[in-house]
Amino acid sequence: MSEPTSALGGSSAEGFARVTEAGLHGMITLRGDLAAPAMARALKAATGCALPGQRAISAHGANLAAWMAPDELLLLLPYPEAAAICAKLETALAGEHALVANVSDARALFRITGAKADQVLAKLCPVDFAALPAAEIRRTRAAQVAAALWRSAPDEISLICFRSVARYMFDLLATSARPGSELAPA
């Protein structure tokens, strides 16, 4: 059995904010009719998370459920648990029109930390960070690639992208965080 490896092996860069590739993280795409009672039941049973409302993130311990689209959730959980939670969801949703896919190895997760973390991303994304609340997932682009981001802690933004563009994303974030390139204070 091969050893699972994250896209950039936990690389980090120090600037006016810190950019870190966060290593292996479990991620499951769950698609289907979010209004169906079976969906909320399956989610609760498999992860403990409540069904999140529009653009919201619900949490239970280390598990997160993020609203990605009217028919799609992204579940974030510890890497070793992804396969077992996938199996639980598939069992709970048997017979339903739903899709469960373990995408843990198809994605990369980054953390941007520091009091000026917003500024790193404000240069790259068409997002009003002053108006981005906590516990909300925002799908957008960072320069030329798709991204999903949220405030994962005070002074920390987490960002997910496709693994195939992880190096691009890391270089992009590290360049944007270069010391001396802070945005002028508002």
Place this chain on the structure above:
Amino acid sequence: MLTLTCPYCGIAADETELAPGGQAHLKRFGPGSSDDEFEGYLFARKNPKGVHFERWRHAYGCGKWFLAARCTATLEVFGTYPAQVTEPPPEIIAAIKAKRPDWKGF
């Protein structure tokens, strides 16, 4: 810069987060239609200076197709609405008429 609010996820999306899909509310003519109808479906498009209905996809966001009514001359947006309709909903028509009283209609 054009900003359209996606009716599915509620984000006021910058144009660079969206992919354009051309004119909205086309009626499809497929097998069994006349050559003229098929040609019109494939190629004939409106090109108004003023009120226009368009398809857009929230490509970098929730991924859904939605429809927008806007003015091609001023970029003023009258409204956006879900794509599961064959003509603009009444509230969109009302919003356009309020701002363009001489508009000839859809």
